[in-house]
Amino acid sequence: MSSRHGSTGRGQTAASPSFLRSRWAALGVLSATMLMTILDGSIVTVAMPAIQRDLGFSPGGLSWVVNAYLIPLGGLLLLAGRLGDLLGRRTLFLAGNTLFTAASVLAGAANGPGLLIAARFLQGVGSALASAVVLGILVTLFTDPRERTRAIGIFSFTGAAGASIGQVLGGVLTDALSWHWIFLINLPIGVATVLLALPALPRDRGAGLSAGADAAGALLVTSGLMLGIYTVVKVERYGWLSAHTLGLGAVSLALLAGFAARQATAANPLMPPRFLRSRTVSVAYAVQLLTLSAMFSFQVIVALYMQKVLGYGALDTGLAMLPAAVAIGAVSLLASPRLVGRFGERAVLVAGLVLLAAAMIWLTAVPVDADYATDLLPVFVLVAGAGLVIPALTGLGMSSAGPRDAGLASGMLTTVQQVGMAFGVAVLTTLAAARTERLRADGRPEPAALTSGYHLAFAVSAGLLVVALALTLFALRRRPATAPRESETPMSVTI
Secondary structure, eight states, X not given: OOTTTOBOSSSOBTTSHHHHHHHHHHHHHHHHHHHHHHHHHHHHHHHHHHHHHXXXXXXXXXXXXXXXXXXXXXXXXXXXXXXXXXXXXXXXXXXXXXXXXXXXXXXXXOOSHHHHHHHHHHHHHHHHHHHTTHHHHHXXXXXXXXXXXHHHHHHHHHHHHHHHHHHHHHHHHHHHTOTTHHHHTHHHHHHHHHHHHHXXXXXXXXXXXXXXXXXXXXXXXXXXHHHHHHHHHTHHHHOTTSHHHHHHHHHHHHHHHHHHHHHHHOSSOSSOGGGGSSHHHHHHHHHHHHHHHHHHHHHHHHHXXXXXXXXXXXXXXHHHHHHHHHHHHHIXXXXXXXXXXXXXXXXXHHHHHHHHHHHHHHHTTXXXXXXXXXXXXXXXXXXXXXXXXXXXXXXXXXXXXXXGGHHHHHHHHHHHHHHHHHHHHHHHHHHHHHHHHHXXXXXXXXXXXXXXXXXXXXXXXXXXXHHHHHHHHHHSOOOOOSSOOGGGSOOOOOO
């Protein structure tokens, strides 16, 4: 058997038609989970004003609708990825999807802030269990670099489709029914995903719990991340230099430092130091952190800008942002695999980051009375660069993953993504709110104060992307292209 493909373990070769069908069916299931996770994030953004009015959230408390989901998701991913290697990635995938679906129903039934935040926390736990192993399953199914590039492109496209569907669907459901339905929509998707996953995903036997899951490390990193994000969210109330912020921030950093020290000495570390010895992987993680901090915050803040400053409704906001998601999806599915195959991930990553930075810089000058066609639509075209960035970073971040540690590598990459999203939203929304409050106190009109606050957030996002670009240019080593040229490889894929 060629090492290029390996064996299925059931008497089928990787080249047999039945196995090819099962691999692409499994990719469809994995992509559906990504769809549901991204859908849940994007569908909430356009409904947040309605949730605030209905449940009485304060402006600072409203961020917990997002952060209550992102904190457990970011904090538990490393542990979940390791548990996937120990218990079996298929088992953890099914358990996570089941919990996420049940928690979505609870969120849809929420009648107060406390219940909604609790349900969002459970959603985050379920999403962590499922999404931590998704890429691990993918890279073990698609071992050939050419096919893996295609699979990652399709997987990334699904994420953009989730953003697109979520923004429009969130507006439709919120305006036509109520915000409760933005969570209930996960029920049919979740049930279908679990039922399809049972026959489609390959059974795998984990190493067993006796191999160790580093519970102490999991406790340190989870508590450190949760406390850190809580501290940032409360900055608007206490201030950056208050005893509350500095004290809790110091404790958070101490917990994360303890986690790092633990990984160097633990018998079965949650994040083995060998994963970061690869310069390509470690730089890809850093770029991923910076990029996702900027881009997820953009999605939240630009939706708030259109609704609170321009007066768009929820549906209008979703439709206005649709070109961005469609462009990202089209680039990630159609252009990214070809470009990565021809020029390599590093060159594609540079091009995507340049486009994203240009979009954020453009937004720093968007006026109070913006015209959609001239002020916003160019931004939504430029953010198509995310369709280049995300697949390239995924390929780089998973480049060192082997079958033994695929779940852990997947969990680490997804952890970086989610931590970037959580910290980005917490920091940038806090900065925007703080500037807005200062300007209100100085007598500035509400729309002008809000716009100035959003300008600051967009400027910081642009700075993050410029730093990511510098890291890519000066710290990321060139890697050879991973697929043949377009003329040598047809790109059509049947799922």
